[in-house]
Amino acid sequence: MQAHRDHPVLALGGITKRYGGVLALDDVTLQVAPGAVHGLLGRNGAGKTTLLRIVLALVRPDAGRVELLGRVRTHGDAPLPQQVGGFVEAPRCYPYLTGRRNLELLAALDGAPLGGAGESVGDVLDQVGLGAGADQRAGGYSLGMRQRLGLAAVLLRGPRLLVVDEPANGLDPAGVRDLRALLADQAGLGRSVLLSSHSMAEVQELCSDVTVLHRGVVAYDGPLGGLRAMAPPSAVRLRTSDDGAALTVAAGLTGVTAQRHRSGGLSVTARTRDRDLLVHALSRAGVAVRSLEPGDDPLEAAFLTLTTGAA
Amino acid sequence: MSATPDLTPDAGPVACPHPQASGTADRTVRLGTAVRVEVAKLVAQRPARALLTLAVIGPVLLVAALRLQAGLPKDTLLGRQVRESGLAPSLLLLGFAGQWLLPLLVALVGGDIVAGEDRHGTWPTVLTRSCSRVTLLWAKVLVTAGWVLAVVLALAVSSLLAGLALVGTGPLLSLSGEPIPPGHGVLLVLAAWASVLPPALAFAALAVLAGAVTRSTALAVGVPVVLALVMVLLLLVPGLGPARHLLLASSFSSWHGLLTDPTRLWPLVRGSLVALAWAGVCLPVAFTVLRGRDEPGG
Numbered sequence: 001m002q003a004h005r006d007h008p009v010l011a012l013g014g015i016t017k018r019y020g021g022v023l024a025l026d027d028v029t030l031q032v033a034p035g036a037v038h039g040l041l042g043r044n045g046a047g048k049t050t051l052l053r054i055v056l057a058l059v060r061p062d063a064g065r066v067e068l069l070g071r072v073r074t075h076g077d078a079p080l081p082q083q084v085g086g087f088v089e090a091p092r093c094y095p096y097l098t099g100r101r102n103l104e105l106l107a108a109l110d111g112a113p114l115g116g117a118g119e120s121v122g123d124v125l126d127q128v129g130l131g132a133g134a135d136q137r138a139g140g141y142s143l144g145m146r147q148r149l150g151l152a153a154v155l156l157r158g159p160r161l162l163v164v165d166e167p168a169n170g171l172d173p174a175g176v177r178d179l180r181a182l183l184a185d186q187a188g189l190g191r192s193v194l195l196s197s198h199s200m201a202e203v204q205e206l207c208s209d210v211t212v213l214h215r216g217v218v219a220y221d222g223p224l225g226g227l228r229a230m231a232p233p234s235a236v237r238l239r240t241s242d243d244g245a246a247l248t249v250a251a252g253l254t255g256v257t258a259q260r261h262r263s264g265g266l267s268v269t270a271r272t273r274d275r276d277l278l279v280h281a282l283s284r285a286g287v288a289v290r291s292l293e294p295g296d297d298p299l300e301a302a303f304l305t306l307t308t309g310a311a
Numbered sequence: 312m313s314a315t316p317d318l319t320p321d322a323g324p325v326a327c328p329h330p331q332a333s334g335t336a337d338r339t340v341r342l343g344t345a346v347r348v349e350v351a352k353l354v355a356q357r358p359a360r361a362l363l364t365l366a367v368i369g370p371v372l373l374v375a376a377l378r379l380q381a382g383l384p385k386d387t388l389l390g391r392q393v394r395e396s397g398l399a400p401s402l403l404l405l406g407f408a409g410q411w412l413l414p415l416l417v418a419l420v421g422g423d424i425v426a427g428e429d430r431h432g433t434w435p436t437v438l439t440r441s442c443s444r445v446t447l448l449w450a451k452v453l454v455t456a457g458w459v460l461a462v463v464l465a466l467a468v469s470s471l472l473a474g475l476a477l478v479g480t481g482p483l484l485s486l487s488g489e490p491i492p493p494g495h496g497v498l499l500v501l502a503a504w505a506s507v508l509p510p511a512l513a514f515a516a517l518a519v520l521a522g523a524v525t526r527s528t529a530l531a532v533g534v535p536v537v538l539a540l541v542m543v544l545l546l547l548v549p550g551l552g553p554a555r556h557l558l559l560a561s562s563f564s565s566w567h568g569l570l571t572d573p574t575r576l577w578p579l580v581r582g583s584l585v586a587l588a589w590a591g592v593c594l595p596v597a598f599t600v601l602r603g604r605d606e607p608g609g
Contacts (some may be wrong), residue, residue, distance in 0.1 A: 053435075053605070053606070053607070056435070056438075056439050057438070057439075058434075058435050058438060058439070058605065058606040058607075059605040059606065059607065060605060077443045077444055077445050077602060078339075078443060079339060079340075079438075079440065079441045079442055079443045079444075080438075080439050080440070080441070082441055085439065086439060087435065087436075087439070088435060090432075091436065092431055092432035092433045092435065092436050093431075093433065093436060094352060094355075094431060094433060095431065096355055096356055096357070097352070097355055101351075101355070105348050105351060105352065106436070106437075106440055108340075108344055108347065108348050109340055109344070109345065109348055109437060109440035109441060109442045110340070110440050110441045111340050111344070111441055114344065114347050114348065114351065153436070157440075157441075
């Protein structure tokens with residue numbers, strides 16, 4: 001997924017949004033490159049969904065600029081550009097219509113003849129794995145089926161930019177796997193994806209770039225590798241035959257920080273080489289090492305570091 | 312969840328629903344298309360179909376009941392004639408409909424056509440298509456107007472045919488006491504039903520506004536109905552003077568002028584102008600609210 005930052009499909013500049021006395025977004029700037037899957041991370045209430053709503057013209061920013069596919073949005077009455085599609089939170093549909101009829105009406109609102117988009121509707125239904133349930137009333141759909149229908153509604157627009165908010169919500173493990181494959185495939189076709197997600201595994205698997213929001217402010221914006229590199233040395237969990245003696249041994253070594261873990265054993269922070277030295281020293285001191293468990297995932301650790309404490 | 316997930320890349324490129332989707336030009340959906348979409352949604356809803364059916368069957372049942380019951384509704388306008396002239400039951404229903412039935416029937420659709428999008432959380436779904444907010448709102452207003460027309464037509468034709476079939480073609484006595492020949496009477500009854508279209512449309516506009524402001528179907532339906540009843544009560548208040556003519560309930564009874572000798576058309580004109588003024592206030596405010604608001608829902 002090669003980034004072409006000169007011609008982003010989405011460029012947000014200085015986006016600010018306030019709800020009453022609450023500053024939801026403060027001077028948010030980000031760009032999504034063509035063909036990139038761009039992750040949007042943040043804790044609950046960080047402003048991710050508000051930002052996606054602004055991109056989809058559902059919410060007007062108080063300040064800032066939204067440039068979609070090279071054109072600045074004026075926040076007037078113009079509809080969303082044809083080649084942008086997406087949903088925020090759980091996609092919604094008309095419960096008294098079938099999934100297929102929902103899509104036919106949405107296709108009509110995209111300019112297709114009413115009832116004349118049957119082939120395209122069938123194609124996207126098959127693509128999201130909803131072909132078998134397409135003629136059931138959407139009111140009886142499970143959360144996962146509604147997610148699939150929402151995704152089908154987005155794909156129906158043939159978008160160059162897909163904006164999706166937690167698309168894996170409600171999907172079973174196989175559905176999650178297939179969703180990720182589909183999003184990766186969209187990127188492979190040159191389409192861009194702005195993906196809001198709480199799943200680090202999803203972000204690691206799909207995203208080339210990420211933006212981390214914390215309390216409405218951009219805490220990180222750049223390549224995924226750059227975020228991973230910001231992770232602090234990870235702590236490992238050490239279980240020994242004598243934790244007291246192990247603490248004394250660790251205290252005698254430079255580059256090793258050890259403390260009792262609240263759930264038992266020790267929490268040890270050290271680079272790999274220093275950790276090896278600690279294991280040797282413990283062995284020489286007659287302290288048996290019973291287990292050495294990996295600590296936090298580097299990406300998760302970096303995320304937690306960026307989104308813990310004051311902005 | 313379907314049994315066989317197929318979100319696979321093997322499914323190939325996404326098919327575009329129409330050629331323009333792969334081009335660069337944006338398209339704005341025309342009003343006619345948006346109207347057809349709204350009609351399709353309305354027709355698919357059981358409550359709307361049930362209400363229209365009720366508007367057809369209800370008058371027949373009413374006329375049958377009036378014919379079978381022992382006494383006459385003497386305290387209602389034209390109530391003494393319901394077994395003498397087949398035109399009277401239709402006008403009796405008209406008088407009754409203007410008090411709260413028509414406001415209810417139009418508000419059930421006019422309120423829900425806007426607030427229903429909030430109830431289902433579908434504003435973000437439709438506002439992320441290629442249809443502008445204004446086009447979408449006009450489509451909703453036009454479909455609501457069509458619904459008003461359909462309901463009034465159903466009530467009028469059904470009650471008129473049921474009256475003529477079950478009661479007969481006896482002459483109707485005007486409010487001044489002169490007999491009206493059946494042929495002319497039918498035209499007057501249809502004109503009387505047509506005269507309630509403007510206030511019914513005004514109540515529909517009120518329901519649209521209530522839906523836009525409250526985002527609640529219950530309030531969007533309830534507010535116009537309660538207002539209708541309040542207006543009926545206000546008409547009973549003595550000393551209201553000319554201000555009474557500003558009430559939509561007054562517009563609903565302006566057809567009385569058709570049944571006097573000489574015919575009084577000014578109440579009809581005034582009632583229509585008052586209804587136009589109500590709609591002329593409600594709709595622009597509703598449009599302003601709907602165009603300007605953020606859509607925080609999912």
